[in-house]
Amino acid sequence: MGNKQTIFTDEQLDAYQDCTFFTRKEILRLHGRYHELAPHLVPMDYTNEPDVTIPLALIVSMPELNENPFRNRIVESFSEDGAGNLSFNDFVDMFSVLSETAPRELKAIYAFKIYDFNVDNFLCKEDLEKTLNKLTREELSPEEVTLVCEKAIEEADLDGDSKLSFADFENMITRAPDFLR
């Protein structure tokens, strides 16, 4: 507080620490990053919890997300308004869930949200097609895409409604060897 500006009160930091997988230092760093994204929008002083959001386009330009095929979906699913505008809370939330220490179950929940492009709480065929096209940069032919999506649904769909509910998804994803190991 001497030469340094107060960004958060101690209580705020403690609260963030309890609500995320981050330490105080990391939260301050996150704030730094957040501030960097839009210096004119984000105040340095967060003690009075200003109501500031940063639009999707700016968030997506972060190097952490820049190459991710699902970057828009990630940001959207963590934003409270669903349109990709992130408040600092959402921002911290996003990185907390994506952090290494977050448990599998939590990640599965958010993964499901991310892959659910049309936000209907089901992964239907069109969700999968979008996922696949993003994943392969649309280098597969439409027939191949259809085949893969059908196969994927067939594999994971337990209740036979030809779309994946979260239960289906969780059952499948928690057995995946590459999911958070």
Place this chain on the structure above:
Amino acid sequence: MPRKSDVGAKIEDVGIEIDGDVSDSEDDTSRRRGNRRPTAGRGGARGRGKKPADEDEEDEEEEEAPRNRRGANKKKAAKSRDTDDESEDDTPKRRQGRAANKGAANKKKGGKAQDNDEDSEEEKGNKRNKKGATGKKGKEEETKDKKGDAKGKGKGKEKEDEKDKKKKKKKKKESSSDTDSNTNSEEESMSEGEMERLKEEVEEKKKVIAIMRNKPWRMKRRLVHLKECQEFVDKFEGALGKGKGRKFYAYKVMMTKVLMGLPYGSIPRKTVPRAEQSTAQDYSVLMDFNVAQFITCDHFFLPQGYCKYSVLFYGYYNNQRTIGLLKFRLPLSYLMVGVGTFGYSLMVVIRTMAKNADVGGGDGDDGEFTFAWKMFTSWDYLIGNAETADNKYASITTSFKESIVDEQENQKDENIHLRRFLRVLANFMIICCLGGSGYLIFFVVKRSQEFANRDDLSWYEKNELELIMSLLGLVCPPLFETIAELEEYHPRIALKWQLGRIFALFLGNLYTFLFALFDEVNNKLEEEVSIRNASIWAQKEYYANFTLYNNDTDTTPPPMDPSDVIRGPCWETAVGIEFVKLTVSDIQVTYLTILIGDFARAVIVRFLNYCWCWDLEATYPSYGEFDISGNVLGLVFNQGMIWMGAFYAPGLVGINVLRLLSSMYYQCWAVMATNVPHERVFKASKSNNFYMGLLLLILFLSLLPVVYTIMTLPPSFDCGPFSGKAKMFDVIMETIDLDLPAFLGTLMGYAANPGLIIPAVLLMVLAIYYLNSVSEAYQHANAELKKKMQMARDEEKNRRNNTESTDQVMKDLEDLLPNRSLLPPAPPPETGGKSTKVRPGTAGKDVNLQKDVSLSSPNPNARGAVTRPPGPRGPGPLPGNGQQGPGGGPGRGRGRGQPPPRR
């Protein structure tokens, strides 16, 4: 009082506690209780005044609903002032409440527990609560409850809010009253219970806070919720500050710290320097005396003359039984550390494998979710580099295409005989390679033994063995890869084969080397016997001198003519030296390979490309790929060498650590600077247990020779910690005899008796057999269940996608009803078509066909869908039906269909 729902009951509980706390006016409490639910009554019942009367009841209750306890304590204090009559009134209510509480998954507060006994029970109850909390539902409910507790906001019950506030106030009052009422012992115990309960609650809140981050909520909600919890904790934690529980907790923490700290702190730190001190003398002595004599294996890298007598090797440690004040038993600890290392490594490897198997429990069936996994888990969210991302996209696309092709051409397998022949041929060639390399190593080792007696060796001759082994490791794997192309395995399987073969090569080489080494050791042992007698007097003299000057460390023993000191060959050190040489040459070869194979190649490709007639980067030489699996294998093998050599060259571990550290950075640089990524990426996680299995195998195989030498070969008579003993493990016997009480010695004697050991081994074998069969049974059951699940899924799918087939079964059943035959059958040709569609397998079989035709006739769906009759069936088997046409007699089709018994 009307019973309320569970939730209601819970809420009530909260209220009840408050009631209980309100000790001021009985009327108040009772009224409230009345207003509230039965649980409230229960809480009230717990009142102190009741106690004596209630004891019995309470006992019962405890058995029934131990979980309810927690809340109980709260009340206690307040309750004690309640009157007996109230308690009587309450009893029935209480029971009801209890039942309700039981029903509710999370019991928080019943009221009760007044004795210390009860307190302990309460703890149990709390534990249960905690357990319950781990379940998701339990958690949610609990958190809800807590919310209610803290503020009542979550439930939006204002009443509760009020109650909470009251409660809090009460709490303070109570805490003060606790201190006031110290005179009464009973009351004191209650206040303790109160503390316990409060503490529990606070702990629970804390737990909620701790798992807050795991909740899939918006941050805002989390923050709000957190605040509520924290306020609660803050309010009550202060009151707990002086509680005994806290002191006890602090004590516990302290104790664990002390206990955990103990092994690290005292013993090794104090003794190791002494050990070094005492052996340092040996070092100077040995160096002075023997440098000239023992330059047998001067490695180009190691200054062997000095190193041989350094701390790196077995020979450096002396056989003084105890060292220093603490009586550090060097020989004993040497043996124990040597053997313990193996034990520990085994444990770690096996635990890791078990954990992997556990985690991967579901994914034993690889094929189940191929596409789904590929789709949802193939992206690496850590990628932040554009180039890497491009590679990843390409690799994902490739893998999808591969899977599609696999899927499409699953069954295609032409000319299986040629393929089999080729595979056999490939295996034959590889076995030849393996045998050849084994023989080569054996030959070289033999030759090196001849060389050992000569002095005029060239550099090559000195290091022939290591060079040959490294070269084999360099040449053979690519050779195998070339040969493996004959086999046309799927890439992943091919990779495993390849790794298995390289592993066999390494292992074969290592073992050949080892056997040759044993030959040498045996030679040395024979040699030693002859030397020993001759040297005994010299030894005596030597040690006499040594001890004479031992007091004064600065003075070296009087120079003796080196030829006078006849020293044994110290085979242990020789073995250690071999391993160190092997490791060092391995390091060199690895580094040189990277430098030449990757770096030089990359430089050439990059810069010669400007003036070359074809595209070097895109076509032939291209850049190297980082061989992940090969490198992992290298690590595994290297680890095996360390395990084997560490007993004879303890310093090998240090060398290896340095090697691993440096090679990590070196290889990291090489990868980033000179290599291109794999076209096809194999996830290491998939074959985790494959590598761990290799590690386990090599651990076992390296365990064998070491344990063999420890148990059978006599140690050198004049070097190492076991010198002078007939066998190395005599150290243990000696320790038992001298340092342990006599009865333990006899006990050990019995334990070591074959009469005990054999049954023990037998028992273990049987246990293994039993566990094995149990696990097999489980596996079987698992497979069955899986099959059932699969069937259920298929069934479900069929029902949805393909209603006809399930209808078919229904129709079969319906057909058995006699009056059904009166219904008009569907037009035969159409039904025929339908049936073929539904079950193509039956086409062409007359009986089934007919049956199908008739059976499926009532299916309304069938009519529109089928456009033409199936080829084979049309005229032959169905003349009657055909004639009848769609409007055929009602009974005929049916009549025909029925007679042929189904299967």
